[in-house]
Amino acid sequence: MSRIERAEVFVASPGRTFVTLRITTSDGVVGLGDATLNGRELAVASYLRDHLVPLLIGKDPARIEDMWQYLYRGAYWRRGPVTMTAIAAVDTALWDIKGKVAGLPVYQLLGGRSRDGVLVYSHASGRDTAELLDDVERFLSLGYEAVRAQAAVPEVGGTYGVRKGKLYEPAAAALPDEQPWDTEAYLNFAPTYLEAVRERFGFGFHLLHDVHHRLTPLEAARFGKAVEPCRLFWMEDPTPAENQEAFRLIRQHTTTPIATGEVLNSIWDVQTLITEQLIDYVRTTVVHAGGLTHLRRIFDLAALYGVRTGSHGATDLSPVSMAAAVHLDVAVPNFGIQEYMGHADETLEVFRGGPTLADGMLHPTEVPGLGVEYDEKAAERFPYQARYLPVARRLDGSVHDW
Numbered sequence: 001m002s003r004i005e006r007a008e009v010f011v012a013s014p015g016r017t018f019v020t021l022r023i024t025t026s027d028g029v030v031g032l033g034d035a036t037l038n039g040r041e042l043a044v045a046s047y048l049r050d051h052l053v054p055l056l057i058g059k060d061p062a063r064i065e066d067m068w069q070y071l072y073r074g075a076y077w078r079r080g081p082v083t084m085t086a087i088a089a090v091d092t093a094l095w096d097i098k099g100k101v102a103g104l105p106v107y108q109l110l111g112g113r114s115r116d117g118v119l120v121y122s123h124a125s126g127r128d129t130a131e132l133l134d135d136v137e138r139f140l141s142l143g144y145e146a147v148r149a150q151a152a153v154p155e156v157g158g159t160y161g162v163r164k165g166k167l168y169e170p171a172a173a174a175l176p177d178e179q180p181w182d183t184e185a186y187l188n189f190a191p192t193y194l195e196a197v198r199e200r201f202g203f204g205f206h207l208l209h210d211v212h213h214r215l216t217p218l219e220a221a222r223f224g225k226a227v228e229p230c231r232l233f234w235m236e237d238p239t240p241a242e243n244q245e246a247f248r249l250i251r252q253h254t255t256t257p258i259a260t261g262e263v264l265n266s267i268w269d270v271q272t273l274i275t276e277q278l279i280d281y282v283r284t285t286v287v288h289a290g291g292l293t294h295l296r297r298i299f300d301l302a303a304l305y306g307v308r309t310g311s312h313g314a315t316d317l318s319p320v321s322m323a324a325a326v327h328l329d330v331a332v333p334n335f336g337i338q339e340y341m342g343h344a345d346e347t348l349e350v351f352r353g354g355p356t357l358a359d360g361m362l363h364p365t366e367v368p369g370l371g372v373e374y375d376e377k378a379a380e381r382f383p384y385q386a387r388y389l390p391v392a393r394r395l396d397g398s399v400h401d402w
């Protein structure tokens, strides 16, 4: 029987920081898992190196479900982003190995294709409405069928989601960048640029917007109502996601579809949201919600209640995560949309392969496993650099949800 012989944790910053787990079996089969938790990377690296790797050596790599239960129940301490990201890395690497052993791409092991390709959305942004409109035009001309729109609030700035360089990258400073926030200014301004996008480009594509946890339930209800004429595909994270009950109020007041879950890690974190049908799209991911095994469980629960998938796919999800996401997206019956921001050139020098983009859709690779390789030598050229996500402060100086 094949055994897990080696498990190595790599921390490198090719364009941004990624933590990657590589498991090697006694038969020489190699599997990869993403273990990146933006701004808290070394905590997961230590969880893996110091606590999980010793448990893996000598185990049967084929027993994916059993390994998941062993690491989850065996920790005693449950849920939480650090634990669930570490378990996810092991789980993803074992699915990669299983695919390679079977000689099949992972989506075949998940039941095969339910669709030809995976609809994606990317991020348009601007420092003002004019700049945003140019950026939306750019994405539409690239063939995207779904675009997220964010613009900085005039006179306040600091709005979540406005790109500075080629890619949107919020984790950019050696200490957290403190950004100003004014809810009223945002509520007055954001509907106007979403209207401007529809006025200029019409309704022939999906328009999305990320509130990024900034509103109270009542404010979110007001916002959702105000943008109803724009027929958004979704408003994302209208309120801080840990209060599942808050979504009842928003739901009762607006027909704007709601998406949430990128910071949630387990099926229990989304149970009320799904079973009470308080959201339309669940945004949990392979990397932060316990791997393919657990995410499949969340998506299956969602399917029972007519909730569709819409997984997070920002630049801090490594190409290994994105590949795993696309294998699952193409297989599940209740797929909705996949976020896709792409990666920096440096990232793609280290992670080779992965899904291909054509006409606004991602397609999984047909090679056995997940289809991504990690170039350890290339990674050595990009030593770890500490980065923090920003922190938001209201105009009176108090801390707000970023």
Ligand code: GCO
Binding pocket: 038, 170, 210, 212, 262, 312, 313, 314, 315, 316, 339, 389
């Ligand atoms: C999104 C997200 C990201 C996160 C980032 C944090 O919808 O893409 O909100 O932009 O802020 O991934 O690490």
Ligand code: MG
Binding pocket: 210, 212, 236, 237, 262
């Ligand atoms: Mg988001």
